[in-house]
Amino acid sequence: MNGNNPLREAFYKTTFQLVGHGKRTIQVLKEPLDETDGSLDSDMYGAGRLIEVFQDRMAHYLGKQSAVFFPSGTMAQQIALRIWCDRKGLKKVAYHPLCHLEIHEEDGLKQLHHIEPILLTDKNRLIQLEDVLNLNEDIACLLLELPQREIGGQLPEYSELEAISAYCVERGIKLHLDGARLFEILPYYGKSADEICKLFDSVYVSFYKGIGGIAGAILAGDEEFAKESKVWKRRHGGDLISLYPYIVSADYYLKQRLPHMGRYYEEAKELAGFYNRCHGVATEPLVPVSNMFHVHFDLPKATLETILIRLYEETGIGLTSYISETSETNCYFEVSIGDQYALTPKLDIEKVFQLLDKRIRDA
Numbered sequence: 001m002n003g004n005n006p007l008r009e010a011f012y013k014t015t016f017q018l019v020g021h022g023k024r025t026i027q028v029l030k031e032p033l034d035e036t037d038g039s040l041d042s043d044m045y046g047a048g049r050l051i052e053v054f055q056d057r058m059a060h061y062l063g064k065q066s067a068v069f070f071p072s073g074t075m076a077q078q079i080a081l082r083i084w085c086d087r088k089g090l091k092k093v094a095y096h097p098l099c100h101l102e103i104h105e106e107d108g109l110k111q112l113h114h115i116e117p118i119l120l121t122d123k124n125r126l127i128q129l130e131d132v133l134n135l136n137e138d139i140a141c142l143l144l145e146l147p148q149r150e151i152g153g154q155l156p157e158y159s160e161l162e163a164i165s166a167y168c169v170e171r172g173i174k175l176h177l178d179g180a181r182l183f184e185i186l187p188y189y190g191k192s193a194d195e196i197c198k199l200f201d202s203v204y205v206s207f208y209k210g211i212g213g214i215a216g217a218i219l220a221g222d223e224e225f226a227k228e229s230k231v232w233k234r235r236h237g238g239d240l241i242s243l244y245p246y247i248v249s250a251d252y253y254l255k256q257r258l259p260h261m262g263r264y265y266e267e268a269k270e271l272a273g274f275y276n277r278c279h280g281v282a283t284e285p286l287v288p289v290s291n292m293f294h295v296h297f298d299l300p301k302a303t304l305e306t307i308l309i310r311l312y313e314e315t316g317i318g319l320t321s322y323i324s325e326t327s328e329t330n331c332y333f334e335v336s337i338g339d340q341y342a343l344t345p346k347l348d349i350e351k352v353f354q355l356l357d358k359r360i361r362d363a
Contacts, residue, residue, distance in 0.1 A: 010309045014318035021212040021338035032252030042242045058218045063194025066226030076219040079232040082113045084141040084174040095143035097123040098150035145178035152284030152294040165199035180206040184290040187265040207250035216246035264291035264337040278357040291337040301331040307359045317352045
């Protein structure tokens with residue numbers, strides 16, 4: 001626990017937290033290992049029954065010919081784009097200005113692979129078909145993130161996805177899905193994972209976000225794509241001698257949490273309603289389209305921190321462990337619903353939001 005972060009410290013002292021699956025402790029690994037046969041052979045450098053069975057199952061789930069387990073999504077996605085660029089002999093890709101590769105990876109795509117990104121659309125809205133149609137230069141691949149995390153987890157209409165996919169097929173542009181939170185959007189679209197993934201040439205999913213595993217990712221596509229991705233995985237140092245701690249936890253929490261994605265989605269909409277009834281508070285989107293959304297406050301960050309710490313101490317309910325500043329007078333934080341929300345009594349939730357509204361009005 002970081003003693004220099006009073007809000008985080010207060011959050012983890014509460015009895016109930018409205019977000020996530022609980023604090024990430026060693027228990028996240030211990031629980032699945034306790035449920036696993038200790039005589040199972042470990043995977044070795046990307047081979048072995050344990051990793052191969054899991055990869056085959058994920059390929060089937062995503063409707064792809066083959067899938068490869070990676071220690072990180074950062075590695076997986078850079079490799080996916082490199083493969084598509086090499087295939088076309090063109091080192092240009094397009095994605096959203098707030099794409100993970102652009103803002104969180106220290107220019108890895110540019111420095112390691114010398115790939116030039118073309119940033120589509122304004123950073124505050126989703127990529128639309130019109131943006132793709134108006135591209136005035138050739139690209140090897142278009143990356144779409146579903147949901148678009150940095151703008152509150154927004155999603156395009158499914159018909160828009162179909163139109164973009166059809167256009168990419170027509171123009172010979174590969175379409176890659178940043179599906180880090182793919183599992184979380186299935187309830188909104190009312191589609192299976194393979195139905196959505198059929199619109200894309202390649203897809204990445206994460207096992208530590210909504211699923212809550214330790215780490216790890218799957219990259220899926222056709223057989224040749226998977227074969228090439230394994231070579232690049234070795235080049236990136238991703239073939240650790242064993243990846244079983246990540247695979248065992250991914251498998252365990254997939255079985256535990258995939259069935260509850262619909263509930264998390266409904267609870268996210270309920271929680272957003274509580275926030276939107278508070279003075280000077282608005283969620284983005286107004287009605288969530290997955291289990292995540294952003295909450296914006298017309299308050300300085302320091303003021304909100306003081307309010308929340310006091311609220312946590314009085315009610316024993318934690319809303320967030322961090323706040324991000326957008327300006328001197330505004331701030332926000334991200335909400336991601338998991339197992340914890342359902343453990344909190346509804347009357348207590350109503351009470352904490354009544355108090356939050358009052359404290360904001362008095363600030």
